[in-house]
Structures are given as structure tokens and as C-alpha cells.
Amino acid sequence: MRSPTEFRKGKPGFYPDQAIYAEFACAEFGLHFRDLDGGSGLIFSVASRDGLVHFGAGRCSWYPQNSATASTLASDKHFTSRILREAGVPALGGEYFFLHERYRAQRPAGHERSDALAHFETLGGSAFVKPLTGSRGDFAQAIHGDAAFIRYLDEVPKYYDAVLIQPIVEGSEYRVFLLDDDALYCARKYPPSVTGDGVHTTRELLTVHNDALRARGLSPASLPNQDPSLDTVPAKGERREIPGRMNLSAGGTMVLAPAPSEKAITLARQAARAIGLRVAAIDMFVDIGGKPDAIEIIEINSNPAIRLLEQSNRGDLILKIWHHTFSTMGLL
Numbered sequence: 089m090r091s092p093t094e095f096r097k098g099k100p101g102f103y104p105d106q107a108i109y110a111e112f113a114c115a116e117f118g119l120h121f122r123d124l125d126g127g128s129g130l131i132f133s134v135a136s137r138d139g140l141v142h143f144g145a146g147r148c149s150w151y152p153q154n155s156a157t158a159s160t161l162a163s164d165k166h167f168t169s170r171i172l173r174e175a176g177v178p179a180l181g182g183e184y185f186f187l188h189e190r191y192r193a194q195r196p197a198g199h200e201r202s203d204a205l206a207h208f209e210t211l212g213g214s215a216f217v218k219p220l221t222g223s224r225g226d227f228a229q230a231i232h233g234d235a236a237f238i239r240y241l242d243e244v245p246k247y248y249d250a251v252l253i254q255p256i257v258e259g260s261e262y263r264v265f266l267l268d269d270d271a272l273y274c275a276r277k278y279p280p281s282v283t284g285d286g287v288h289t290t291r292e293l294l295t296v297h298n299d300a301l302r303a304r305g306l307s308p309a310s311l312p313n314q315d316p317s318l319d320t321v322p323a324k325g326e327r328r329e330i331p332g333r334m335n336l337s338a339g340g341t342m343v344l345a346p347a348p349s350e351k352a353i354t355l356a357r358q359a360a361r362a363i364g365l366r367v368a369a370i371d372m373f374v375d376i377g378g379k380p381d382a383i384e385i386i387e388i389n390s391n392p393a394i395r396l397l398e399q400s401n402r403g404d405l406i407l408k409i410w411h412h413t414f415s416t417m418g419l420l
Contacts, residue, residue: 092398104145113410136419151367153416158364162390175362179385182254187245219248227307259373264356276345284322291318348374
């Protein structure tokens with residue numbers, strides 16, 4: 089069996105993972121893959137002897153076995169938490185606030201920018217804030233102090249209409265990937281980091297890291313400017329973690345790992361069922377505050393990336409996901 093990485097060879101750097109894995113799976117299952125956008129990989133078709141299905145990568149929904157309603161609900165972090173809590177599933181929750189005046193007459197009071205500032209104060213002037221419908225960790229960060237919060241609220245409206253404000257929670261972060269009720273894999277998530285070269289300061293290394301994030305359309309990492317340790321030169325090979333988001337796209341690390349507990353798997357299944365998803369990646373905090381049974385669902389991903397499986401040489405799991413997709417769509 090050829091590996092997904094072999095199918096990546098010769099492709100441009102922007103070529104989407106979804107198209108690469110679809111082509112890989114087609115070769116294994118005897119289906120015909122065809123790129124429909126001049127080699128971009130953003131639109132492609134998969135054909136069997138009896139059928140033809142079109143797929144999209146990029147901003148499209150990657151898993152057609154998920155309904156449009158379920159996928160849309162999962163993309164809104166507030167809707168997700170309300171549905172989960174209604175179903176008795178512990179979720180972080182949070183309050184949402186709009187950053188633009190547009191459509192103000194079509195929404196309830198208490199969710200404007202001025203309300204966000206007041207709510208931030210009720211959390212002691214520290215909170216974890218993220219776009220309500222964001223992805224890939226864009227603008228997801230811990231904010232400390234009114235000045236930093238106001239700067240954040242000034243920057244985010246260039247890209248998003250609303251934010252979700254949550255209390256800061258300390259715990260270990262895991263992802264459970266589900267195909268229907270099958271927990272296909274579990275991964276432990278770790279924050280991004282910069283690695284010292286013995287020459288440059290942490291601040292300089294962070295600047296390079298942030299430039300790379302901006303080039304991929306993501307917000308930069310944020311650290312206190314007054315932190316004196318940023319101006320020290322870490323030894324060659326020394327790692328400095330960047331706290332906050334742990335998304336792979338933002339430089340974080342995920343490692344395949346055993347599930348933290350059977351309870352975590354049970355809650356992941358309940359969460360996916362509550363939203364109505366057949367393919368889902370459930371992100372959760374476990375061991376919150378050092379309590380082994382304390383678990384909170386962070387969010388649900390209806391469009392989860394699976395590059396971790398390629399990096400972990402688990403092409404067999406990629407094939408299992410695509411077999412589920414092709415079977416659902418009547419191609420197998």
C-alpha cells in the first residue's frame with residue numbers, strides 16, 4: 089500500500105490535505121479521482137462504476153455524511169455548548185458578544201461590545217476569548233487586563249463578527265475522533281513552542297513564528313510585551329512553550345494517545361449524538377484543577393483535519409474514514 093505522503097509528492101504546498109487523502113483512498117478502493125479546478129485540489133470528484141460524487145476542500149464541508157444542519161450548529165461555539173448542556177453533557181459554555189452594529193435590531197440585548205467589557209470584568213479581568221465561528225485557533229487566546237482586551241476587540245472585527253468569552257480553565261487537553269459511535273483514535277494536545285538556537289532571543293524567535301502564522305492566514309501568538317524572559321537567549325535546542333491555543337495549524341502538537349478515561353469516550357459519544365454528527369472530533373479538558381473526573385467539552389469539530397494520521401504513519405485510519413465516507417455516499 090502506498091502512503092498518503094507519496095501522494096503528496098509533486099503537489100504544490102497549498103494543495104489541500106482532503107484532496108490528497110481522497111486520491112490516496114481512491115487508489116486503494118479502486119475508485120476514480122479527478123481534480124476539477126486546474127490542479128488546486130479545491131474541487132474534485134470521485135467516481136465508481138455506478139456513481140459520481142463531488143467533494144470540496146478548503147472552506148467546504150469535508151464530510152458529506154454530516155448533515156448541513158449538524159455541521160452548521162457545530163460551527164457556532166455558543167449553539168454547541170447550549171445543546172450539549174441541554175443534553176446533560178458538561179461543556180465550557182461562555183457568553184457571546186457582537187463586534188459590529190450590523191443587524192443589531194435582529195438580536196437580543198446584552199450582547200454588544202459594551203456588554204463584553206462588563207462581562208470581562210465579572211471574570212476578574214482575565215478570560216479565554218475566541219471568535220464565535222472561528223477555526224484553526226485563529227484569535228483564540230487568553231486575555232489579561234482591560235487594555236489587552238480592548239486591543240483584542242479592536243483587532244478581531246476586521247475578520248469576525250462576534251466572539252465567545254469563557255473563563256480560563258486549567259487541564260489536560262484531548263481530542264476524541266468519532267465515526268458514528270466508533271472512537272477511531274484519541275490524541276493528547278500540547279501547546280506550540282519556539283526552539284532556541286543559542287543566538288536569537290525568545291522575542292525574535294517568536295517574531296519568526298508569528299510571521300509564519302500570518303502567512304497562513306492566522307493571528308499571531310500573544311505574550312506579555314513586558315515579560316523580561318522574552319529578551320533572553322535560550323540555549324540551542326531549548327524549547328519555550330507558547331501558552332493558549334493548541335491547534336496544529338497554529339503550531340501546536342497532537343500525539344496519538346490512549347483515551348484518558350472511559351468517561352471521556354462516553355461524553356464524546358454523547359456530545360456527537362446531541363449535535364447529530366456522524367464524523368466529529370471532540371476537544372475536551374480533562375483533569376481540570378487536578379480532579380481526575382472533572383471533564384468539560386471545549387468544542388466539537390464537524391470538519392476535523394486528519395494530518396496527524398499521516399504524520400503518525402496511520403494511513404489505515406485515513407482509509408477507514410474515507411471508507412465510511414464513500415460507503416455513505418453509495419460509492420462502495
